[in-house]
Amino acid sequence: MTTVALTPGQLAAAGPRFAGWHHRHLIDVDVLTWPEIELIMRTTDEMKGILARPIRKVPALNGRRVTTLFYEASTRTRVSFETAARNLSADVVSISTATSSVTKGESLVDTIRTLEALGAEILVMRHSVSGAPYLAAEVFGGHVLNGGDGWHAHPTQALLDLYTMRENVPGGDLRGRKVAIVGDILHSRVARSNIWSLTAAGADLWLCGPATLLRGMDRWATAWSGGAVPGHGRFNVTTDIEAALRDADVVMGLRIQRERMQGGLLPSMREYAARFQLNAKRLSLAKPGAIVMHPGPMNEGVEIAPDVAISGRSVITDQVANGVAVRMALLYLLAGAHEAGPGEPAR
Amino acid sequence: MSVSEGTRPDAALGPMVGEVVARFELEKAWLVDPVSGREGPGEIVVMDGVLESVVWLAGDEAAGVTDRGVVVAPGFFDLHAHFREPGFEDAETVATGSAAAAHGGFTTVAIMPNTQPALDEPGVLARIHSASKASGSPVEVLAYGAVSAGRAGEQLSAMGELADAGVIGYSDDGSPVRTAKLLRSALLYAGMLGLPVVDHAEDTELTGGAEAHEGYVASVMGLAGWPVAAEVNAVSRDLAVLADALRDEPRARLHLTHISTAAALDLVRWAKAAGLPVTCDVTPHHLCLTDEWIPGSRRWSWEALAANGTARDPWVDGALTAWPYDTSLRVNPPLRTATDAAACLAALLDGTADAVATDHAPHTVVDKEVEFGRAANGISGIETALGVLLALVDAGRLPLARAIAALTTGPASVLAGWPATAGTSAARPRGLTEGSPADLVVFDLGESWMVTPESLRSKGKNSPLIGRELPGRVLLTIAGGRLAYEDPQSGTSNSNAAE
Amino acid sequence: MTDRQIMTGDEIRRAIVRISHEIVEKQAGTQGLALVGIQRRGVPLAQRVADAIEEHEGVRLPVGALDITFYRDDLSLVAQQPIVKGTDLPFDLNGTTLVLVDDVLYTGRTIRAAMDALIDFGRPRAIRLAVLIDRGHRELPIRADHVGKNVPTSREEIVHVRVVEVDGEDEVTIARQVRTPETAVAGN
Structure with a gap:
């Protein structure tokens, strides 16, 4: 049984009974303060405890209605959210574009208004256009939880990544720990959300990939090179895979999609694998205890070697399990966040 | 009063x-x-x-x-607006567009031919003129004809007939003139008629799927980048083709509308110095707004400019106050950086930019209340043009007289430079003349x-x-x-x- | 609001010792017994009961901590989610006699939630309830097996239990909410 015994000091630090969570929606991790991220991590600990029980279900969201609205096919993420919601006893309605009137040309705004009229309280949304959940949140009276939008953000993935890293890094503290994310950074919402959360955690973050798939990221890195954004620090962007992996504590691969070849961004998958694949030889550059992560779904043999994906270093299945716990934590926290009062942030 | x-x-x-x-x-x-x-x-x-x-x-x-x-001040002249009639009357009509223009202080408006059907033959122009007359508004509506038939970028439109019917130039605005080859023909043929080609300078190969100015903001917001090179490339193409066409037709004229980048303005500056008959305009929104409005900043471009001329960081400054991804900010060309906005202002002050034109682009809620990447491009701006220029005046960045000139004598001088419109009432000096x-x-x-x-x-x-x-x-x-x-x-x- | 002390630290200590004797007496020994404190102040109180039993019986009973947050029936009514403080039940519940320990018994809703939670962890032989204060006003058919002190209260009063482990001192006070004209209006 996973348990958490908080010391009196930690209990006191947790603050008053009703303090802690002020966000009505969670669309990206960029709005989270470090104490709020810590609160999510602590609540996730509790959810992991529930998942270890004989009965993996609590009545916390009994009778609350969670709707998953997926404009992009993603069975794994949708199942993770829906499992999380059911573990909290919520009623789950699942909508995907293939079965909805979206295919008949209904606009996002109309769809959201219809779902609200049908009683949706928490809307978990996946969309292929960056920023779409902000539009949803503008018209939706309940809570929006972003399940990934375009290239922009994937906050639950970043938080489960952070949780998994903390579990595996000695002391659970990422400050000064080197994290390398390798792959198609340009098109990756996972990378973007991880930039916010990992720089907040104080990690030494390196983004690596072919120049065509890093486009624009150097401008972001340059803007933050002074570490000036409150709560966030500098990070590195490089095409040098060896520099990225050398002495890394955490190595994360990102999916390479075949469409990138048609777009003229990559010569071939073979060439990508030859230069950037996470294989045993390259990983020998990382620290001996380094862990390997991947948000899935994996192209084994392209961005990651099959033996690495199933090696003892791989925590990829931990990521999947932690994903349910993190999503339970966020559903729970959001369900209690009411309309922001005067002076409170709307986001 | x-x-x-x-x-x-x-x-x-x-x-x-x-x-x-x-x-x-x-x-x-x-x-x-x-x-x-x-x-x-x-x-x-x-x-x-x-x-x-x-x-x-x-x-x-x-x-x-x-x-x-x-x-x-003299009544304003807008070189670039969209009144959407015929075809898109849900978004605007000649009557509502004229009323909006008058509310913005404009008394003459040159509208773009990207209607449905396109203004590529005189019949469409007649409809627009009759709509203007029927509106009762005294705002003078001038029009550009399409460069290509149906704005399809293949064949020339009925250019001569359109000239006879009274268009003041040709443009495929909304899109660039599709190929250099077509542009050369258009410059020659229009030049023969004494009229200009007005180009929307964009290399659409580079901007396919683009959502926001390529840079820091687009990177953070996960928006597909709209590179500066797309405008620079198109402007250099246009200038090269113009230089070429002038050898055969000295009356060929080119006007580049809504130039938005420092680099493209440098090219225009160079071309003018070299004596090419090219003019250009900048928009109020590219002068005063920047891409940092997309994540939620609402400060003016000059407030987002660091002392060294680079753009400040709205995240560092805690300047993000509005809800992000507002589709009213989606516009073509996209809102650029504070550095580009400063270059637009410098171009206006040194004469590289001849005029301020609004690119008034009204859209329906249906076309705008959608995902950012799917929203129609355009800002409804003819009523706010004066206000944003006056904000520049208030900030001490632009003398009042220069702001007025950019809306009056500036556009008038552009028309005065085109052989067929020079000397017409549209090109009148626009002063307070007894x-x-x-x-x-x-x-x-x-x-x-x-x-x-x-x-x-x-x-x-x-x-x-x-x-x-x-x-x-x-x-x-x-x-x-x-x-x-x-x-x-x-x-x-x-x-x-x-x- | 005025605070009046109703138990001193010493009185709390004696109440704990008495409860510890009652628990052992009722079970006729310590065999099969386990203590579960309800977060937050029930947890240190359960530890103290275990300490007292160890002192007079020489046996250390297993002690767990139970957070009932996810089982509350008023989650949709509160302005913000309560912060979860952690559940730790380091023993097998099946077949044990569990003694729930909490600071104040009032409506009974917390105990209802606690029993729901415990049953998700296993099938105890019996569940008993020990509280430091029983202030009445039950809304559910629940009663305590062991009570440190019965305190008749009105609903307008608030009972504060302070323990060294959380609050830095041991005492129980009672306070009456003073209704100012403003709060009276707000209450309507």
């Missing part, structure tokens, strides 16, 4: 839009005459639609009159106004300035001697100041 002694029996209500202004006197206002280059305290009298007298005051008579109060038909705007720099959907006469409520106060409420617009717009409140609230 009120316009008195209307021609209808119930003159107490004042004249209606479209009626000749029988008599209008304004004492002690700040007059700006960009033709003579003079500005200062003065008085004007309009009688039977004619600007009867312009009196410049001095000494005691001028006491207390400043450039911070009621200002009189004895000419009254064509002027009166606005109060001492009074700001709130941009709201209701305050906009345009059907297009797609303005990122909604909810913002802008300086310089327009009190009165007279076009060609006839009433175009009168502020509903000015009859009472400004009676003391004006009469």
